[in-house]
Each structure stands twice: as C-alpha cells, then as structure tokens.
Amino acid sequence: MNRRFSWFNATSLTLGFAFLYLPIVILVIYSFNASKLVTVWGGFSTKWYGELFGDQAFLDAAWVTLKVALVSSTAATVLGTMAAYVLMRAGRFAGRTLFSGMIYAPLVMPEVILGLAMLLLFIAIGLDRGVLTIILAHTTFTMCFVSVVVSSRLVTFDKSLEEAALDLGCTPFDAFRSVTLPIIAPAVISGWLLAFTLSLDDLVISQFVAGPSSTTLPMKVFSSVRLGVNPQINALSTILISIVTIGVITASLVSKRQIAQQRADEQAAVRT
Amino acid sequence: MFNFRRLFLILTPYLWLGFFFLIPFVIVLKISLSDYAVSIPPYTPLLDLSAGWEGIKSFVGELDFENFTFLAGDPLYYTAYLSSLKIAAISTFFTLLVAYPIAYGMAQAPDEWRPTLMMLVILPFWTSFLIRVYSWIGILSNEGFLNQTLMWLGIIDTPLVILNTSTAVYIGIVYAYLPFMILPIYSALEKLDGSLIEAAEDLGCSKMSAFWLVTLPLSRPGIIAGCFLVFIPALGEFVIPSILGGTTTLMIGKTLYEEFFSNRDWPVASAVAVVLLLILIIPIILFQRNEQKQREAGQ
Numbered sequence: 001m002n003r004r005f006s007w008f009n010a011t012s013l014t015l016g017f018a019f020l021y022l023p024i025v026i027l028v029i030y031s032f033n034a035s036k037l038v039t040v041w042g043g044f045s046t047k048w049y050g051e052l053f054g055d056q057a058f059l060d061a062a063w064v065t066l067k068v069a070l071v072s073s074t075a076a077t078v079l080g081t082m083a084a085y086v087l088m089r090a091g092r093f094a095g096r097t098l099f100s101g102m103i104y105a106p107l108v109m110p111e112v113i114l115g116l117a118m119l120l121l122f123i124a125i126g127l128d129r130g131v132l133t134i135i136l137a138h139t140t141f142t143m144c145f146v147s148v149v150v151s152s153r154l155v156t157f158d159k160s161l162e163e164a165a166l167d168l169g170c171t172p173f174d175a176f177r178s179v180t181l182p183i184i185a186p187a188v189i190s191g192w193l194l195a196f197t198l199s200l201d202d203l204v205i206s207q208f209v210a211g212p213s214s215t216t217l218p219m220k221v222f223s224s225v226r227l228g229v230n231p232q233i234n235a236l237s238t239i240l241i242s243i244v245t246i247g248v249i250t251a252s253l254v255s256k257r258q259i260a261q262q263r264a265d266e267q268a269a270v271r272t
Numbered sequence: 273m274f275n276f277r278r279l280f281l282i283l284t285p286y287l288w289l290g291f292f293f294l295i296p297f298v299i300v301l302k303i304s305l306s307d308y309a310v311s312i313p314p315y316t317p318l319l320d321l322s323a324g325w326e327g328i329k330s331f332v333g334e335l336d337f338e339n340f341t342f343l344a345g346d347p348l349y350y351t352a353y354l355s356s357l358k359i360a361a362i363s364t365f366f367t368l369l370v371a372y373p374i375a376y377g378m379a380q381a382p383d384e385w386r387p388t389l390m391m392l393v394i395l396p397f398w399t400s401f402l403i404r405v406y407s408w409i410g411i412l413s414n415e416g417f418l419n420q421t422l423m424w425l426g427i428i429d430t431p432l433v434i435l436n437t438s439t440a441v442y443i444g445i446v447y448a449y450l451p452f453m454i455l456p457i458y459s460a461l462e463k464l465d466g467s468l469i470e471a472a473e474d475l476g477c478s479k480m481s482a483f484w485l486v487t488l489p490l491s492r493p494g495i496i497a498g499c500f501l502v503f504i505p506a507l508g509e510f511v512i513p514s515i516l517g518g519t520t521t522l523m524i525g526k527t528l529y530e531e532f533f534s535n536r537d538w539p540v541a542s543a544v545a546v547v548l549l550l551i552l553i554i555p556i557i558l559f560q561r562n563e564q565k566q567r568e569a570g571q
Contacts, residue, residue: 009381012374012376013374016370016371023404023410023447026410026417079288086281093282099289108505111508116545117296118292121292139292140288147285172277203402218402222514225409228413237400244398
C-alpha cells in the first residue's frame with residue numbers, strides 16, 4: 001500500500017491507542033492512591049500492595065493459578081503439538097473430519113458452554129471438583145490453541161526436509177525429533193506461552209469446574225470486583241500488567257535481535 | 273502397514289478430545305432432554321445400564337423436548353437470546369467503526385513504526401481480559417473518571433449513569449475485542465497494492481472516492497473476518513455483562529450461568545446451551561467458508 005501518512009492517520013492512531021491504553025493507565029495510577037475512594041486523590045501510597053501481600057486468600061489463589069497454568073499448558077503443548085502433527089502429516093485416517101472439528105470447535109465455542117459441558121462430564125464420572133478438574137479442563141481447551149499455532153508453522157515449512165531425513169534412514173520418530181521439532185520449536189514455544197496465558201486468565205471455565213477449595217486468581221478477582229472498585233485489585237492488576245508488559249517487550253527485543261543476527265549472517269555468507 | 277507409533281500419535285489427542293470435549297456435549301444434549309428433579313444430580317432419568325436393554329428403553333422413553341418448549345414459551349429466554357444477538361451485532365458494528373481508522377493508520381504508517389504499532393495492538397491480548405473489563409468500572413461509575421472529567425469541564429451538572437446499563441456493556445465489548453478487529457483489517461490493508469489507488473486517482477477519482485471504490489472493497493475480507501471474530505464470542509459473553517451490565521441487561525451467557533448456579537435447573541441450563549450452539553452454528557459456518565475462500569484466493 002502506498003504510504004501517505006496524513007494528519008487524519010496520526011489522529012486516528014493517537015485516539016485509538018489512547019482508547020486502548022487509557023483505562024489501564026488510570027487503573028495503574030489509582031493503585032497508588034492512598035484513598036480508598038476513586039474520587040479523591042489521597043496522595044501516593046503503596047499500602048494496597050502491602051495489604052495484597054498480607055492477604056493469605058490472594059496468595060493461595062495465586063499459587064493455585066500458577067500450578068494449574070504450568071501443568072495444563074505443558075500437557076496442552078504436548079497434546080496440541082501431536083494433534084497438529086496428526087492434522088498436517090498423518091494423511092487420511094478414519095474420523096479425520098471429526099478430529100479437525102474437535103480441534104477447531106473449542107476456539108469458537110462460548111466459554112459458558114465449554115464450562116458447563118465439562119462440569120457435567122466430571123459429575124457424571126464422579127470426579128471430585130478441585131485443582132485436577134481445572135487442570136483437565138484447561139488442558140483440553142488450550143491444546144486446541146496450541147495445535148492451531150503449531151499447525152500454521154507446519155504448513156509453511158518445507159516437507160522435503162523431513163522426506164530427506166526419512167530417505168537417509170531416519171525412523172519417522174527420529175526425523176521428527178532431529179528435523180521437524182527444531183524447526184517448529186519457536187511455534188511450540190509460542191503455543192506454550194499462549195496456553196499458559198489463557199490458563200492464567202481463564203475465569204468462566206474455572207468457575208464451572210472448580211471446587212470449593214480451589215479458587216483461582218481470576219475467580220477471586222471476579223468475586224471482589226462484583227462489589228465495585230477495589231484498590232487491592234488495582235494493585236494486583238498493576239503487578240500482572242507489568243509482568244506481561246516486560247515479558248512481551250523482552251520477547252520482541254529478543255526476536256528483533258535474532259532477525260538482525262540472521263541478516264548479518266546472511267550478508268556475511270553472501271560476501272564470502 | 274500397521275504402524276504402532278502412528279496409531280499412538282493419532283489416538284492420544286483423539287481420545288483426549290473425544291473424552292473431554294465430545295462426550296461432555298453428548299451429556300449436555302442428554303440432560304437437556306431430561307426432566308428436572310429435586311435430587312443429586314438434579315435431573316431424571318439416569319441411564320441405568322445394570323437393567324440392561326429394559327433400562328436403555330425406559331431411559332430413551334423418558335427423554336422429551338419439554339425443556340425446549342419451556343424455553344420457547346418463557347419470554348425471559350427468547351428476550352435474552354434476542355437481546356444477546358442485538359448487543360453482539362451493534363457492538364460489532366461499533367468495533368468496526370473504531371478499528372478501521374486505526375488499522376488504516378497502521379497500514380499508512382512508516383515501515384519502522386510498524387513493529388511497535390503491532391506490539392501495541394497485541395499487548396492487550398496478553399493482558400488479563402478480566403482486568404481490562406474491570407478497569408472500566410473506575411471510569412464509568414457515577415463518581416468515576418469520566419463523570420469527574422465531564423463535570424470539571426462543566427459539560428454536565430449531574431453524573432451520567434453509564435455503569436450497570438447496556439451502554440457500559442457496549443463499551444466493554446468494543447474495548448475488549450478491538451484487537452480482534454484491528455488485526456485482520458490491518459493485514460488486508462497491508463497487502464493492498466498501492467498502485468491501484470494511484471491508478472484510480474490518475475483516472476480522476478478524488479481521494480475520498482478512491483477510498484470508497486478501491487480501498488474499502490479490497491479490505492472486505494479483513495472486515496468480514498474481524499466482524500465474525502468479534503460477533504461470535506460477543507454473543508455468548510459472560511464476563512462483560514456480569515461486571516459492567518446491570519440487572520436489566522439480558523445476555524444469554526449470563527442467563528445460562530444463573531440458571532445453572534442460582535436456580536440449579538440443569539436440564540433448562542443444558543437446553544439453553546444447546547439452543548445457543550444452534551444459533552452460533554450459522555455464523556461459525558459462514559466464517560469458515562470465508563476463511564476457506566481467502567485461503568483458496570491466496571494460493
């Protein structure tokens with residue numbers, strides 16, 4: 001597209017990003033407000049952070065959430081990568097259409113329905129609701145996201161590399177391990193990150209499948225914000241937003257550097 | 273050739289999804305055809321396999337569509353469905369209105385800005401949905417940031433009531449789903465061949481009419497994809513109406529949740545879920561077709 005960056009473009013970008021970021025900025029500012037009221041600025045204070053870390057219920061919920069996210073995203077990455085490989089490389093098999101349907105359906109299904117359905121399954125098989133049921137439910141819905149990310153990488157990469165490995169005497173498993181996996185590794189890692197974030201973030205499905213003793217952080221946040229603004233939640237949000245921001249910026253700097261390195265290598269190769 | 277590893281590779285994710293995704297839906301369907309009962313679990317009949325064939329026969333015999341006729345007869349449910357459709361459609365339209373200029377600006381921006389702009393759009397994706405919705409409470413409430421600012425500027429004397437109304441839900445949906453609309457439109461605009469617009473202008477089009485006749489139609493695939501990506505999740509939205517909406521904002525996701533947890537009527541909740549799925553199937557199939565067409569056009 002031809003670039004003619006006009007005043008109109010500059011204005012719409014400024015207003016658009018202000019709309020996207022202003023609410024978050026206000027939230028962060030108010031987390032340092034000494035007054036409990038939104039209306040009054042009571043001076044700078046970090047007391048809400050102190051209260052947050054003094055609240056055992058929040059710490060417990062954070063621990064449950066982290067445990068669930070680590071286990072479920074790892075399981076989802078293994079299952080989702082397998083599923084992507086099956087979809088892209090295993091050729092035809094009985095029930096392939098059903099399989100791809102089951103991969104794509106959870107991506108577009110409302111969370112209330114997923115949560116309800118999985119809860120009814122756990123009740124039907126008599127599994128007590130708790131951390132385990134949250135892990136199983138999160139693994140199931142996040143593996144579909146992992147498999148979409150990984151299969152989009154599998155589509156673009158050169159199949160003949162795998163075939164060469166097979167021709168040279170690799171077993172399919174060896175070929176996968178020494179050729180395919182290193183190539184799709186970035187996609188597998190971003191799949192894991194996506195699954196991890198989705199699990200950390202999930203409210204609705206956890207709300208359905210969690211038991212009384214397993215409250216996740218989003219569930220705790222949800223039950224406190226239904227009563228209105230809560231400065232402790234502002235403090236918690238600020239912490240979470242900072243972690244995400246640092247993570248995303250670091251990731252983009254690392255990938256930028258990698259691209260620069262790659263270009264330099266290519267140029268060096270051309271010169272020699 | 274029988275290959276054990278291949279079988280294992282296919283069966284593991286297959287069985288997992290079959291057990292944790294497909295079977296639950298069969299259960300939902302079954303319970304939606306059952307009757308409510310004051311017991312644990314609160315529905316009849318239960319499938320009694322120990323009674324053999326007779327048990328299966330009596331089980332099938334007791335299934336009926338009572339819950340669905342109940343849904344059709346009770347105005348609460350169909351108004352909830354209709355109002356969800358209306359809220360999803362209107363907020364999708366507003367998301368498009370907000371997103372298009374941003375995507376257009378990004379596509380026109382100098383090359384070296386683009387990675388940063390992309391990152392700024394994607395960053396909210398990784399930030400908690402719940403927190404982003406919650407952040408609007410402090411802005412929209414009666415003594416919130418917006419009313420404070422407007423009163424300080426002297427534009428209004430009494431605070432506007434926005435929180436706990438449908439307006440707040442619209443704002444919440446537009447805000448939360450904006451990146452889903454920006455990204456596909458941006459990728460369509462970025463691919464657009466600039467010489468087409470130059471040609472239109474050389475042939476006497478004004479800038480405005482070149483936009484309407486060339487740019488907008490060529491970005492249509494992005495617009496369609498974005499609209500589906502907003503409309504489909506907005507239809508079953510639960511978090512936004514629960515946090516920002518009031519008691520008068522009916523949305524089917526919230527109705528389902530309350531039916532299940534507050535009324536403990538599992539059969540009706542399951543029937544609500546089945547009908548919601550049936551409504552969603554149409555936009556989902558249209559969306560898949562659109563994606564398919566794009567892929568074929570791209571090849």
